[in-house]
Amino acid sequence: MTPQKSLITILDDSPEIREMLSTALQDAGYDTKSFGRSGDFERAIRTLSPDVCLVDLGLPDKDGLALVNRLALESGAAVIIISGRNLVQDKIIGLELGADDYITKPFETAEVVARVRALLRRNTQKTVETASQVVRFSGWTADFEQYRLTDENGKTQDLSHAESKVLRIFLDAPNRLITRDQIFTALDQTAGENFDRAIDVRVSRLRTKLRDDPQNPQIIKTIYGAGYIFIGNVES
Incomplete structure (x- = not known):
């Protein structure tokens, strides 16, 4: 039986960035689903179980930080913020609200893939550990x-x-x-x-x-x- 691929969701209002990330992640062996608006993403997340969520903060229809906080508390997925906001305070707020990582734009797709892989590796190690949950x-x-x-x-x-x-x-x-x-x-x-x-x-x-x-x-x-x-x- 072919093992199930990890699902990575991408929420960014830029079609170019969505396409670039989707291509890089699929080439790395992951499934992806992309969204340009938070409303579409939130409706889809009710039935999806993503392993990692990539979230842009500059969304047209909702504050990205509020969405990050909800994902961190409710979804169980790892959350990586990808944002043009590069101030230290923005990064601190993102971490305080539950994000696992913060990548600033512009970025190299190879870096994003590497950070996604690192988070998934950590989660896989936790799953196979014999320690009690x-x-x-x-x-x-x-x-x-x-x-x-x-x-x-x-x-x-x-x-x-x-x-x-x-x-x-x-x-x-x-x-x-x-x-x-x-x-x-x-x-x-x-x-x-x-x-x-x-x-x-x-x-x-x-x-x-x-x-x-x-x-x-x-x-x-x-x-x-x-x-x-x-x-x-x-x-x-």
């Missing part, structure tokens, strides 16, 4: 298949794709120093001049969901100049 720790339960976090009173909240990956890294190595470089390498991302800030943003979002006081954290402790230590008993 449900992990209990410090009064919390993390369900990595459902991207869901549950407290000891049964209250649930969604984890974004990016947040779940960072949490998994911590849970796989409790009570040990995890450096920012280790996190970035584990996420298969391309380091840039602001990668420290990108990691800090994701850890901050995770702390908020774990109700871990950033001034006196009891679960994720910052070791200044070194990285982080995840404190707690972890049960599979």
